[in-house]
Amino acid sequence: MFTQRPIKQAKTIDNVYGSAFYHLEAKDRTIDELRKKLEAKTDNQEWIDTVLSDLIGRGYLKSDKDFAINFAEMAFNSEKGSQFILSKLKEKGINESDANEAIDYLINRDEICEFTILNNRLSNMTLDSYSSDKLYSTLMKYGFKSSDVREVIKSHPIASTLPSKMQIKAEKADIVKEIEKLARKLKGKSVIKRELQQKLIDVTNFDEQIEKLEMDGSIDFYENCRLRLDKKRFDLSNSKEKSKAYAYLYSHGFSSDEIKEALNS
Structure with missing residues (x-):
């Protein structure tokens, strides 16, 4: 079984510098992310x-605000919405205030319209394998507002006609x-028909199929x-109990004839 090798602990501050540069070379990191890496060292x-502090001062490590702006800019360019950006920045240890400030700054600076971004993303998607x-x-996953997602789907010539999973x-x-x-669940005809309708199943030939x-x-x-x-213990010699039994069976979709025969058997 694979076991992760223990991290070699730093003996000098130079070892900490080495670890920091190693992790920054792999990818851009927030202060919080890099701190956690160094705390393991x-x-x-x-x-x-x-x-x-030294890496921030020398420009190797971005401040939280600069990181947030850079991350948000790349995300908007990749057709992501502000909710996606906010969520990811918070995961990376950026406080919500800095994250929102970065998003607002870019929206104002670059005149970003998230509805346009969303519309472009949908226009570039192949919808053959999608249900509504x-x-x-999928579009919500990219961080757009629910109202915008509904509106852009509604206005799209193909997306607006996609069937739901239930319809498919x-x-x-x-x-x-x-x-x-x-029927194996001991449901009567009227309940079966109602449940099929709720599942959007065509019941045009229901009566014909039932008869067969x-x-x-x-x-x-x-x-x-x-x-x-038989699943209930009604005292059928008592008129009130018999009425309850009738109502019980009727609620499960059985006909009057079926119920009368069951009560008299």
Whole structure:
């Protein structure tokens, strides 16, 4: 099993400098990110503070404000929204005030319109594999406002016509299998039909399919009604209890004939 090698601890401040330059060469880092890297190298806070202060003064390490502006600029250029930028900067240890200040500064300086950025991103996307749900969540992931995402999708000629996940699933559904599945859960015809409609499944031929399933013995709603009744302990010799049993079975979608037979069996 792979085990991570322990970090060699710094014996001198030069070792701390070496570690700092190594991590900065790998990628641009915030003060907080680099501090955490150096704290893994030494517990000498004086060395760490000295190195960080020196690197900031010499321009090797950006101040939090400068880092935030640089990061936000690259993110806007990559068609990301301000919520994405804010979230990422906070993860990197930049306080919210500095992050928002950087975002506002760039929006004013470069006259950035996030709706335009969002519209450009959508225009460059291939939408063949997207449902409306997936497209919405994808655009939200890039940090744009929910209202802007809805509006840009609504105004796009293709995106506005994308089906939802539920619609796609409904189109692929086999109504006979769906009926049988719900019948096995001891649900009556009216409840089954309502649940299929809620799933956006076409119920145009529902009655016809039900009749076929009953005729070939695949489903016996009279038996299912009785089995559903057996799940409760109603005292059917008591008129009030019998009324409760009737209401219970009716709420599960069984017909009056099916219920009467179950109650009298």
